[in-house]
Amino acid sequence: MITRLKSATFMGINAISVDVEVFITTGIPGVMIVGLPDTSTKEAKDRVKAAIKNSGFDYPIKKITINLAPADIRKAGSTFDLPLAIGILISARLLKCEINLDDYIIAGELSLNGKLNKVNGLIALGILAKKLNKAIIIPNENKETAEFLGVNFKSFDTLKGVCKFISGEKEELILTNSKENNLSNFMDFNFYIKQKELKDNKNNDCPDFLDIKGHELAKRALEVAVSGHHNILMVGPPGSGKTMIAKSAMGILPDISLEESIETSNIYSFSNKKFKENEEEYNLISRRPFISVHHTITTAGLIGGGGANPVPGDISLAHNGVLFIDEFSELSKKTLDSLRQPMEDKVVNLSRSRFSILFPCDFMLIAAMNPCPCGYYGDENHECRCSSAEIYKFYNKLSGPILDRFDIFIDVYSVNLKKLMDNKTGESSKEVKERIKQTEKFQSERRAGASIMFNSSLNSSGIRKYINISDSTLSFYNEVCQKLNISSRAYHRTLKVARTIADIERRDTLDEDSILEALNYRNTKFLKV
Ligand SMILES: Nc1ncnc2c1ncn2[C@@H]1O[C@H](COP(=O)(O)OP(=O)(O)OP(=O)(O)O)[C@@H](O)[C@H]1O
Ligand SMILES: [Mg+2]
Ligand SMILES: [Zn+2]
Incomplete structure (x- = not known):
């Protein structure tokens, strides 16, 4: 008997529907998976075997053939564990199927003991399910993300739980999203943002506008930049406060909307740079990202890349937020130039021989740099020690086209030392953010x-x-x-x-x-x- 189920694999930041076909016959016992599975998908057979046995079922000692279609797309990841296990159980007539399998997209990683583990890429999966008008069967750990997405879902802790649901047995924990199929949880999301804000305020290394003495012009320029999402470049001698001003932008960025959070969180879920532990409990980011890039970053690290499975770079992780590049002039010429196309198109296209992947990267760039190699060119209080050839080389690297992509340039001079201990208070970040x-x-x-x-x-x-x-x-x-x-x-x-x-x-x-x-x-x- 052939069992057909729907699952999904991922390409870039999109989920692609995959049909899983399971066929069991007599023959030399074993499992064969065809249809371009990668190593992690091939490994599924051992996990699935153990999970089935440890969930109280007999494992069929037969020849099991599994086909993942369409055959020309590489299948990566462990999301196929659950559909494979269910397909095998139904095909071996160990599980009777009382639901219409075609109504569901099934995804979940299995532990050897039959427990269901969280899968990556749930946002993309949810978006696919909504597009195809299907519900999803997922691990319990993924249920909050599904709730925020407003997708219909059933979530479970174990393979056994899923089997009970499929066989029509009453399952004690069946959760369905009762909300409409749209982003209707907006109020909940605002509540979530406020909660996170309260928690985050304790350990934030973002300087408040109140703590930045003087620099009125730079603060105004930063407010203009943030208000219109304009790219800004700050130039000034060492210690004048450029890094400090740039970091203070974090505190005045407008709140992120649910739609934007879903877009950006989706990109994060395909990155190796995971959310910090416990930072984002629903796997949804609660504020605009502020990504600090070190000038030694590689081009692939910045714009994205990697062999067969390209991952998003820092410019995509900064999507809907800020990318901050300190010591901007120290970036290699190649890396600087690689920024040009993505900054213009707000999307980066990574081409491979058989496919190309698009990662969105709509970010605001804040860059800071010294005016010359020694740092003091144009400074009234220090003498610049650079030769004119050195200064020419320094600026030559910053080609016209890259400078053209900035909207705002600002000179940041050191403030008068007396001002630094000034008790006079200006506007706080909170006030600027409100404006x-x-x-x-x-x-x-x-x-x-x-x-x-x-x-x-x-x-x-x-x-x-x-x-x-x-x-x-x-x-x-x-x-x-x-x-x-x-x-x-x-x-x-x-x-x-x-x-x-x-x-x-x-x-x-x-x-x-x-x-x-x-x-x-x-x-x-x-x-x-
Ligand atoms: N206007 C200011 N108000 C308050 N503190 C300041 C100000 N300017 C500088 N500082 C202090 O000086 C420190 C150094 O500033 P910052 O690191 O921002 O300088 P920078 O311009 O980035 O220097 P560099 O070019 O060396 O990277 C800050 O951490 C802060 O303590
Ligand atoms: Mg600095
Ligand atoms: Zn110099």
Whole structure:
């Protein structure tokens, strides 16, 4: 008898439906799995055998053939343990099937004792199930993620539990998501974010705006950057506070929405860099990621890669959040250039000989660097010890196209030492975050609910539609740009920054002041941009 079940494998960050066929005949006992299984899937047969025996069933001493279709896609991972075990039990007539197997996608890893273990990629699996209008049968440990996704599911602790359900026996723990098939748990998610925030506040290494003395210009620039998701580059001598300012961005990022969290958490579930233990109990991230990259990172580490099973790089882990590259100029030229395409397209395409995989990477880049190899070029209090050849080489590496992708450039000078011990208090991160939240609201109302989240992602037609500029202000802008010899990419970018500034000031129409401030963010002492 042939038993057919549905399961799934993963490619990139997507789940792909796989039909599992199990056929048992007389012959030399053994299990053969065909249909491009990788090593971890091949290993399933030993786990499944032990799990079946330890769940109180006899293991059929027969020839078992398992086919995973479609045959041309590589099947990776341990999600097939559960469908294989059930398929074998039904085919061997050890389990009667009282449900319509075709209504379910089944995934779960088995322990030798028959316990069901959590599987990776549940978000992708849930999205697939919703698309195919199926329910999922999953391990209990995955049930919270399924709840947040609003997918119909049944979850179990053991193989025995699943068997009871399939044979129609009343199972003590059957959980079905009663909510509609949409993201209706939004209120629950907000509650989850607040809970996490309370917990996280204790051990956060993010400096508060209150602790940053002086640097008013840099703080304002950072607020503009975060409000419109603009890329920002900070240049300044050692110890001037660049790293500190960059890290403070963590505290003013707007809250993440459930949809964004699902997108980003899905990417995380395919990365080797797992959520820190106990940090995200539902496997859903509760705030925008802030990924700090060390300048020695490899290109593959940054943009993603790896042989047959490419994994997302740090730019994808920063999806819907911030990528922070300290000592930006120290990145290798190759790594710097590899950022160009993903920064423009907000998605990275990893091509392999037989397939290519797309990882989303819509991040805001915060970069910091010294103005020269010794660090003191342009500093009034220290002498720069670099030769002009060294400085030329230093800036030559930062090619025009990569600098063009920044919207905001800011010089960060050391503040007066007296100011450092100043008791005068400014705005706290909490206050700035609240203002950013209001700016966001103003933006979405101004755009009458159109789905573009941040000004930085407006394309040229979006710019024409949403910038809202009078003819006279536009000709003023054109004139200044011509004088400053600004590139066409920078032309659009500056206009978007100006739009963000006007949004912060709650101005419907773009005004000259906002434009001048935006242009000022391109006028740095160290870089000619
Ligand atoms: N404006 C400031 N207010 C408060 N503390 C400051 C300020 N500027 C610098 N500091 C102190 O100086 C330390 C060094 O600053 P930070 O590491 O941010 O400098 P940096 O510009 O990144 O230097 P480098 O170029 O060497 O990386 C901070 O940890 C902080 O304690
Ligand atoms: Mg630093
Ligand atoms: Zn120097």
